[in-house]
Amino acid sequence: MPTAAPAETTATGGSQLSRPLVLLMALAAGVSVANLYYSQPLLDLIGRDLHIASGAVGILVTVTQLGYAAGLLFVLPLGDLLERRRLIVGMTLATAVALVLTAFAQNEAWLLVMLLIVGLLSVVAQVVVPLAAALASDDDRGSVVGTVMSGLLIGILLARTLAGLLAEVGGWRSVYLVAAALVLLLAAGLWRGLPDSPPTVRTSYGGLLGSVARLVRTEPILRRRMLYGALNFAQFSVLWTAITGLLSGSPYHYSEGVIGLFGLAGVAGALAAPLIGRLADGGHQLYASVGAALLFLVSWALLAGGRASLIALLIGVVLLDLACQSLQVTNQSRIYSLAGDARARVNAAYMTAYFVGGAAGSWVATRVASTYHWSGVCLLGAGLGVVLLAAVVVGESSLRRLTPRTT
Helix, strand or coil: CCCCCCCEECCCCCEECCHHHHHHHHHHHHHHHHCCCCCHHHHHHHHHHHCCCCCCCCHHHHHHHHHHHHHHHHCCCHHHHCCHHHHHHHHHHHHHHHHHHHHCCCCHHHHHHHHHHHHHHCCHHHHHHHHHHHHCCCCCHHHHHHHHHHHHHHHHHHHHHHHHHHHHHHCHHHHHHHHHHHHHHHHHHHHHHCCCCCCCCCCCHHHHHHHHHHHHHHCHHHHHHHHHHHHHHHHHHHHHHHHHHHHHCCCCCCCHHHHHCCHHHHHHHHCCHHHHHHHHHCCCHHHHHHHHHHHHHHHHHHHHHHHCCHHHHHHHHHHHHHHHHHHHHHHHHHHCCCCCCCHHHHHHHHHHHHHHHHHHHHHHHHHHHHHHHHHHHHHHHHHHHHHHHHHHHHHHHHHHHHHHHHC
16 A cells, blocks of 8 residues: 655644545545444344344344444543554554454354444544644634545445445355455555654543533534534435335345445445535535535435436435435534534534434434335425524524624
């Protein structure tokens, strides 16, 4: 893997990142977060191989997500306390070991423990994002974050496709062995490419965790963006939880391999993230946020016609992923400007809310789909879109009214 050029420090104390380094961090985010999603298309294969009951095999996904949630709360804040280059590389190497042990799991208990650890360590993707924001200058922070977040979302979208294709050739264990090899290559590239990044605070671990709660309590912008993020990822999860049922049933009857390819449609939306980042850099975060909320509503209108029209379904998928990525980049660009020495802790608070929203969206979507089918799913998504639009309009308007009295 080629060595990325280091960041160049500017006279103002910011940093002008080289393009190869930004792309390396985008790759790191995508490869790391993909580890959370490999198991989803493999559940039937794993269940048959390890003799796990079909009604219980879904716990594999739940355990991985629980590990990730624990990592957001207890590991991610370490990005402010420890030297981040060593933290990122160390977690990446540990992830490779966990993936190999996952591939050789001989029973359900072994697999559950390893997937929990994989989920915990996969938060390295969220350590990379605030590091990119810290290395970027104020003028290009949104663009840099947008590029890195594109890598992350592409990793989420393509993980299922890659897992399905590899499993057809070499079985489910091959997926985790290939993932381990990718992570090892990534660790080598990160060790050579990332610049040293010293800790930003000196405190105890307990004090570090306590400061996360204090940031939530004292930063209204952070609280609002946490709400937007939760509603954002809830809609993303509603779509990708329920779309498998639509595509596998009438009128499409697609195979799992074909369904996995729908992740490629979402990549088109993810690739637009750097453009949104530049919009945020230009001070247009309000317009970017409102535009993303409106785009969600347009996408759900198109998706509602997806039962009868494949074209409407595909366009709806692209637009929803574009809306998701646009709001995510705008949110993170905004919160990283709040406290320069607390970006990892700010990200920990934000991503915890983001993850909770996604988990809730998946849970509700499963139940709505079983009773009200695809039309009910689209109404659920549109309802969340309306709530998001109202929250953005009311929230940002109130902040704009308060700004003159607080500056």
